[in-house]
Amino acid sequence: MASSRRVFYFDNAKFILIFLVVFGHVISPIKDNDNVLFAFYSAIFLFHMPAFILISGYFSKGFKKIGYLLKTVKKMLLPYFIFQMLYSVYYYWNGDEPTLKFDLLQPHWTLWFLLSLFCWNLLLYVFARLRWAGFVIAVVIGIGIGYLDDVGSYLSLSRTFVFFPYFLLGFLLEPRHLKRIKQIKYSPAFGFVILLGTMLFISTNFPEDAIPWLLGDTSYAGMGVEELSDGLIRAFQYVITLIVIAGFLAIVPKTRFKMTTIGQRTLYIYLLHGFIIKTIQVFFSDDVLKDLSDHYFMLMAFSFGLCLLLGNYVIQKYTRPLIELRI
Numbered sequence: 001m002a003s004s005r006r007v008f009y010f011d012n013a014k015f016i017l018i019f020l021v022v023f024g025h026v027i028s029p030i031k032d033n034d035n036v037l038f039a040f041y042s043a044i045f046l047f048h049m050p051a052f053i054l055i056s057g058y059f060s061k062g063f064k065k066i067g068y069l070l071k072t073v074k075k076m077l078l079p080y081f082i083f084q085m086l087y088s089v090y091y092y093w094n095g096d097e098p099t100l101k102f103d104l105l106q107p108h109w110t111l112w113f114l115l116s117l118f119c120w121n122l123l124l125y126v127f128a129r130l131r132w133a134g135f136v137i138a139v140v141i142g143i144g145i146g147y148l149d150d151v152g153s154y155l156s157l158s159r160t161f162v163f164f165p166y167f168l169l170g171f172l173l174e175p176r177h178l179k180r181i182k183q184i185k186y187s188p189a190f191g192f193v194i195l196l197g198t199m200l201f202i203s204t205n206f207p208e209d210a211i212p213w214l215l216g217d218t219s220y221a222g223m224g225v226e227e228l229s230d231g232l233i234r235a236f237q238y239v240i241t242l243i244v245i246a247g248f249l250a251i252v253p254k255t256r257f258k259m260t261t262i263g264q265r266t267l268y269i270y271l272l273h274g275f276i277i278k279t280i281q282v283f284f285s286d287d288v289l290k291d292l293s294d295h296y297f298m299l300m301a302f303s304f305g306l307c308l309l310l311g312n313y314v315i316q317k318y319t320r321p322l323i324e325l326r327i
Contacts, residue, residue, distance in 0.1 A: 011263030039203035057170025162216035194247025262311035
């Protein structure tokens with residue numbers, strides 16, 4: 001992959017992933033009403049954020065450069081504080097919270113990613129020098145953190161350590177590794193087989209009460225299991241997720257499309273789409289939303305349109321002071 005092609009490749013990957021993020025959140029309140037939606041939701045949450053995290057780690061190789069840490073504070077931590085307060089006001093407005101309170105230590109909804117992303121960049125100062133040994137240690141910590149009952153969504157600690165192996169793996173990967181995936185004969189076909197096989201397996205074998213395993217924000221005891229072998233389940237999940245990520249990366253095109261540019265603005269879509277989805281849930285009853293559960297194409301089209309809208313240059317221009325702290 002040439003340099004320019006590689007940029008298009010990752011922009012395409014990020015656009016597809018942000019679409020999956022939005023689609024997953026759109027169908028989240030109605031997934032239990034339809035088996036197909038539940039399979040979509042489970043398959044999406046199995047790999048979409050790990051893939052996003054892996055790509056973020058891939059582009060964190062310059063963490064030792066002067067000013068990098070300050071840049072991460074400005075790009076991740078400050079927007080986290082701003083949107084944490086905005087969500088607090090919003091939840092008070094829509095009635096989810098009886099009183100207006102600002103809690104900067106308990107991330108609202110999707111904001112855990114910003115807080116964890118900042119922490120992952122800090123962890124690189126320790127784990128990057130250990131290279132692949134550090135990756136093994138990160139996996140062990142990600143498995144072991146599940147045995148600690150008090151570690152949950154507070155400061156996004158559970159997700160930070162559960163998903164850190166993907167970030168560190170992305171950091172350790174080099175262009176030649178990704179090039180090998182694309183050079184495999186019939187790699188797009190293999191990728192589709194992996195993704196389709198995952199969907200079919202989940203639709204017939206994935207239990208509804210296993211969703212918390214995909215979210216990574218709860219201890220094993222909090223998910224209702226307290227067996228010593230629970231760590232093996234998470235280890236198996238790591239392996240399966242990486243296989244599915246490889247399948248996804250194999251099908252991502254390298255050429256430029258009209259939507260490719262939007263892949264550069266995924267943070268805008270990620271931070272803003274929640275307000276629209278949550279507002280729809282406020283103004284439409286559960287029965288109305290339930291009636292939409294079998295309209296798959298419409299739900300996908302709405303999610304796609306939301307990505308195009310929030311990834312538009314005009315939206316970027318007028319929300320940049322909030323998201324990038326730039327005028």
